[in-house]
Amino acid sequence: xxxxxxxxxxxxxxxxxxxxxxxxxxxxxxxxxxxxxxxxxxxxxxxxxxxxxxxxxxxxxxxxxxxxxxxxxxxxxxxxxxxxxxxxxxxxxxxxxxxxxxxxxxxxxxxxxxxxxxxxxxxxxxxxxxxxxxxxxxxxxxxxxxxxxxxxxxxxxxxxxxxxxxxxxxxxxxxxxxxxxxxxxxxxxxxxxxxxxxxxxxxxxxxxxxxxxxxxxxxxxxxxxxx
Amino acid sequence: xxxxxxxxxxxxxxxxxxxxxxxxxxxxxxxxxxxxxxxxxxxxxxxxxxxxxxxxxxxxxxxxxxxxxxxxxxxxxxxxxxxxxxxxxxxxxxxxxxxxxxxxxxxxxxxxxxxxxxxxxxxxxxxxxxxxxxxxxxxxxxxxxxxxxxxxxxxxxxxxxxxxxxxxxxxxxxxxxxxxxxxxxxxxxxxxxxxxxxxxxxxxxxxxxxxxxxxxxxxxxxxxxxx
DNA sequence: CGCTTAATTGATCAGGGTCAATCGTGGTGG
DNA sequence: CCACCACGATTGACCCTGATCAATTAAGCG
Numbered sequence: 001x002x003x004x005x006x007x008x009x010x011x012x013x014x015x016x017x018x019x020x021x022x023x024x025x026x027x028x029x030x031x032x033x034x035x036x037x038x039x040x041x042x043x044x045x046x047x048x049x050x051x052x053x054x055x056x057x058x059x060x061x062x063x064x065x066x067x068x069x070x071x072x073x074x075x076x077x078x079x080x081x082x083x084x085x086x087x088x089x090x091x092x093x094x095x096x097x098x099x100x101x102x103x104x105x106x107x108x109x110x111x112x113x114x115x116x117x118x119x120x121x122x123x124x125x126x127x128x129x130x131x132x133x134x135x136x137x138x139x140x141x142x143x144x145x146x147x148x149x150x151x152x153x154x155x156x157x158x159x160x161x162x163x164x165x166x167x168x169x170x171x172x173x174x175x176x177x178x179x180x181x182x183x184x185x186x187x188x189x190x191x192x193x194x195x196x197x198x199x200x201x202x203x204x205x206x207x208x209x210x211x212x213x214x215x216x217x218x219x220x221x222x223x224x225x226x227x
Numbered sequence: 228x229x230x231x232x233x234x235x236x237x238x239x240x241x242x243x244x245x246x247x248x249x250x251x252x253x254x255x256x257x258x259x260x261x262x263x264x265x266x267x268x269x270x271x272x273x274x275x276x277x278x279x280x281x282x283x284x285x286x287x288x289x290x291x292x293x294x295x296x297x298x299x300x301x302x303x304x305x306x307x308x309x310x311x312x313x314x315x316x317x318x319x320x321x322x323x324x325x326x327x328x329x330x331x332x333x334x335x336x337x338x339x340x341x342x343x344x345x346x347x348x349x350x351x352x353x354x355x356x357x358x359x360x361x362x363x364x365x366x367x368x369x370x371x372x373x374x375x376x377x378x379x380x381x382x383x384x385x386x387x388x389x390x391x392x393x394x395x396x397x398x399x400x401x402x403x404x405x406x407x408x409x410x411x412x413x414x415x416x417x418x419x420x421x422x423x424x425x426x427x428x429x430x431x432x433x434x435x436x437x438x439x440x441x442x443x444x445x446x447x448x449x450x451x452x453x454x
Numbered sequence: 455c456g457c458t459t460a461a462t463t464g465a466t467c468a469g470g471g472t473c474a475a476t477c478g479t480g481g482t483g484g
Numbered sequence: 485c486c487a488c489c490a491c492g493a494t495t496g497a498c499c500c501t502g503a504t505c506a507a508t509t510a511a512g513c514g
Contacts, residue, residue, distance in 0.1 A: 068368065070372070070376055070454050071454045072454060074376045075376075089361075091357065091358060091361045096369075097368065129357075130360065131318060133360050133364060134316075134317065137363055137367060138323055140367035140368050141295065141323065142295075144303055144305055144370050147371055147375045148303045148414030149302075149303050151501075151502090152502065178460070179460075179461065180460085186375075187375030187376060189502075191461090191462080191463085191503075192502055192503075193461095194461060197462095198463080210511090211460075211461065211511080227298045378470090379469075379470065405492070406492075406494095407492085415471090417492090417494095418470085418494080419469090425494075438478090438493065
């Protein structure tokens with residue numbers, strides 16, 4: 001049960017909704033006119049496992065976690081999604097994962113039905129969706145490598161480096177998630193996460209400003225660790 | 228280096244090639260006319276990491292492993308692909324994984340370029356490809372859950388059940404792969420794989436006929452383990 | 455200013471890794 | 485045909501990393 005205690009699962013509520021406005025990221029953004037902006041407060045559920053997938057989402061701001069549960073409550077976070085990333089794309093009649101807001105966040109929601117008809121008309125949309133699906137796949141596969149074949153410190157180093165990537169200067173990291181979230185993402189316990197961080201700090205590779213904010217001091221060394 | 232010693236990596240050779248003939252699996256098989264049959268001998272490489280992806284493949288017979296390597300030689304097998312499954316679908320300019328024949332196998336190869344033009348004309352092909360990509364994604368995500376949050380015996384039970392699924396009677400399993408392959412798929416060592424199997428046998432859940440063949444005796448119990 | 459929840463730290467334990475010996479099987483050559 | 489060899493698999497002994505249990509500290513929040 002210990003994995004469950006940190007998991008908020010109140011029901012989701014859309015706070016605002018209007019015609020989508022989206023920052024484009026690679027010039028073209030063919031989906032821009034068809035979505036709806038929705039917001040979720042920290043800890044709230046965006047969609048649940050086994051639900052019928054009616055829409056998928058793109059992150060505008062905030063962080064979303066996408067995860068699965070084992071029957072005994074153990075949780076595996078598959079991915080954290082940040083601004084610009086798409087999640088919740090599923091073909092079947094039932095969701096395989098659930099999604100929750102790690103922090104307050106703003107999303108654009110695309111109804112599955114309307115996208116499907118749109119995709120028939122515009123080949124660019126199809127390509128775009130494919131792109132997102134394949135990106136998710138690549139992430140999942142890297143995640144497997146991380147989970148299966150690395151020690152605790154290696155996992156942390158790897159995680160921190162990936163976090164630093166979507167950071168402004170590439171050195172300062174603002175963790176949106178709790179230690180429990182990190183643990184469930186890396187397949188570790190909260191204690192081991194904490195110890196790994198302390199250890200990296202003792203070795204001078206990182207500096208913790210406070211619980212949620214840190215700086216990477218020796219990127220080189222961290223990369224060696226992450227191998 | 229111990230992980231490397233079991234990895235064959237001779238170069239691939241196509242033995243036969245003619246216009247594709249394919250068994251249809253769900254009525255429609257829009258890709259059937261556009262592929263080329265190729266064969267690979269056990270242990271041979273189908274494509275390598277970092278190579279340019281020129282084609283993707285569908286398994287006709289045999290088993291294929293798809294995997295990644297860490298710089299020190301540790302290997303993570305992402306998936307085993309059997310008859311009917313598609314693999315090697317990638318968008319970028321560089322392959323993220325490599326693929327090797329676990330047993331002698333027959334594949335249908337689809338050239339990326341020709342499929343792309345075909346997909347433009349036939350919406351069914353696009354849909355089909357999407358389907359495969361999403362299936363791979365779902366598999367990868369289940370794999371993460373397996374790797375991150377389960378003990379050795381649980382992993383084995385889970386693996387055996389999944390193998391039994393593509394078996395005729397759902398109880399008899401013919402392992403196409405070595406213990407090393409299984410270990411690298413489950414994120415364990417060869418010894419732990421062996422011990423887990425012995426343990427499951429001692430508990431009467433399975434019966435090993437020989438190294439490569441076994442029967443599931445207590446599916447119920449195995450499912451409980453796999454949770 | 456307490457109260458609650460998150461995070462750190464320490465002590466101990468156990469699951470799985472490592473090292474090493476043995477077994478089994480299939481292939482080869484005398 | 486059988487002895488030998490090579491390689492994969494099994495088994496055992498021991499060790500180490502990370503989990504567990506428990507206590508303490510830090511940080512929000514009413």
